[in-house]
Amino acid sequence: MNKSNQKLAINGGTPVSANPILIHKPYLDEDDFKSVDTAMRTTFISGDGPECREFEKNLAKYLDVKHALFLNSATTALDLAFRVKDFPQGSEVIVPNFTYTSTALGVLYNNLKVRLVDVYEDNGSIDLSKIEALINNKTVAIAPVDYGGIPPDMDKLNEIAKKYNLFVVHDTAQSIGSEFKGKKTGNLADISTFSFHGTKNLTTGEGGAITTNDDKLAERIKILREKGTNKYSFLTDNVTRGYYEYVDIGNSYVQSNILGAMGITQLNKLDWMNNRRKEIADYYLQELKGIDGLDFLNITEGATHNWHLFGILVPPADKYWIMDALRAEGVMSNVHYTPLHRNKYYSNLGTDNEFPGSMKFFNRLLRLPIYPSLTDNEKELVVKAVKKNFA
Ligand SMILES: Cc1ncc(COP(=O)(O)O)c(C=O)c1O
Incomplete structure (x- = not known):
C-alpha cells in the first residue's frame, strides 16, 4: 500500500x-409499482389488510415456518418478541455487543436488562464460547444477530438455551434467505425478527416481521400489534363477527395494506x-x-x-x-x-x-x-x- x-x-x-x-440501493421494478398502485386503488390502505395477510402467508411458506406476522419495523418486532413473554422486570437478556441499537431496545422497552456478550473477530457473530459465563438466575433469553446476513451456529446456540431454559429471539433483520443446515433463518429459534427497511434484501420501505412456530405466541402477537384488540378475526369469526374488544395492552405495530402489496412482489423476486x-x-x-x-x-x-x-x-x-x-x-x-x-x-x-x-x-x-x-x-x-x- x-x-x-x-x-x-x-x-x-x-x-x-x-x-x-x-453502497445500498433498493431494487424496485414495475411489479412493485403496479402492486402498490392496485392496492391503493382498492382504498383498503390501513393496516393488516388482505395484501398483508397474503404476504404473511407467502412469507411463512418461503421460510417454512408456521406463523409470519407483518409489522412496521424490526424494532417493533423486537419489542413484541420480548413483550409477548411477560418476563419479570429486571430479568437479563444476553445480546451481542456488535449489533444495531434495536436488538437492545427491544430488551429495554420491556424493563429488562441487557447483558452484552463479545463476538468473533472474524465475522461479528455472537461468541458462543462466552455465553455461559454470563448466565445467572436472572437470565431469561439470548438474542443472537445475523450480522451482514451470516447466521451463527444455531444448533450450538439452541443447545445452550435449552440447557438453561432460555428463550431465543433471533434478530434476523439482515438475513432473509440465509440458511443454517438447510433451514432458513426465521425458522431456527423461538421467535425471529426481520427488517424490510429500504436497505434490506427484501424491502417495503419501512417494515418488519416476526416469525414463530408457536401458536400461542403468534395469537398474542396479533393482539399486541393491534393496540391490544382482538380485531384480527372480527370480520370472519362466526361468534363475534363485527365486534372486537380491548383484551390486552398493545401498541400500533401493524403495517399498511399498500406495503403488504409491495411485500408480495418483493418476495416473488x-x-x-x-x-x-x-x-x-x-x-x-x-x-x-x-x-x-x-x-x-x-x-x-x-x-x-x-x-x-x-x-x-x-x-x-x-x-x-x-x-x-x-x-x-x-x-x-x-x-x-x-x-x-x-x-x-x-x-x-x-x-x-x-x-x-x-x-x-x-x-x-x-x-x-x-x-x-x-x-x-x-x-x-x-x-x-x-x-x-x-x-
Ligand atoms: C440487526 C438489526 N436489528 C434491527 C434493525 C432494525 O430494523 P428496522 O429499521 O426495521 O427497525 C436493524 C436495522 O438495520 C438491524 O441491522
Whole structure:
C-alpha cells in the first residue's frame, strides 16, 4: 500500500468512477409499482389488510415456518418478541455487543436488562464460547444477530438455551434467505425478527416481521400489534363477527395494506435478488483474494449467506484512510456498526477490554457496495478501486 501514490484520487489523481457508486440501493421494478398502485386503488390502505395477510402467508411458506406476522419495523418486532413473554422486570437478556441499537431496545422497552456478550473477530457473530459465563438466575433469553446476513451456529446456540431454559429471539433483520443446515433463518429459534427497511434484501420501505412456530405466541402477537384488540378475526369469526374488544395492552405495530402489496412482489423476486447479490459477492471474492492485508468475513460452517452486506477486513491503522480513498475513487464504503458499548447511550455496559473480539472486528471492518442493481461495470470499478488503493 503506497498512500502517497499520486495516481490515487485521494491525492488528486483521476477517480476510478466519475459517478459515485452507492453502497445500498433498493431494487424496485414495475411489479412493485403496479402492486402498490392496485392496492391503493382498492382504498383498503390501513393496516393488516388482505395484501398483508397474503404476504404473511407467502412469507411463512418461503421460510417454512408456521406463523409470519407483518409489522412496521424490526424494532417493533423486537419489542413484541420480548413483550409477548411477560418476563419479570429486571430479568437479563444476553445480546451481542456488535449489533444495531434495536436488538437492545427491544430488551429495554420491556424493563429488562441487557447483558452484552463479545463476538468473533472474524465475522461479528455472537461468541458462543462466552455465553455461559454470563448466565445467572436472572437470565431469561439470548438474542443472537445475523450480522451482514451470516447466521451463527444455531444448533450450538439452541443447545445452550435449552440447557438453561432460555428463550431465543433471533434478530434476523439482515438475513432473509440465509440458511443454517438447510433451514432458513426465521425458522431456527423461538421467535425471529426481520427488517424490510429500504436497505434490506427484501424491502417495503419501512417494515418488519416476526416469525414463530408457536401458536400461542403468534395469537398474542396479533393482539399486541393491534393496540391490544382482538380485531384480527372480527370480520370472519362466526361468534363475534363485527365486534372486537380491548383484551390486552398493545401498541400500533401493524403495517399498511399498500406495503403488504409491495411485500408480495418483493418476495416473488427475493431468490433472484439474492442470487444477483451472490454473483457480485463471488466476483469480489475471486478478484480480491490474496491481497496482502485484506481478508473476508468467515461464513459459519453449515450456513449460507444472503450477501446482505459485503465486508472486508483491513489493517486497523489504515481503515479510515482506505474508506476515504475509496470514496475519493467514487466507491462508497462505510463503517457500521459501532459496538454498542462505544455509543453514548450504552457506555455503561462495558469497556473495550471486555469485548476484544468485537473491537478487533470493528477496527478492521469496511463495507463495499452490493445490491441487485449494481451493474457488471460498477462491480468491476469497485474491484479496480480496491486494488488501486492496496497496490
Ligand atoms: C440487526 C438489526 N436489528 C434491527 C434493525 C432494525 O430494523 P428496522 O429499521 O426495521 O427497525 C436493524 C436495522 O438495520 C438491524 O441491522
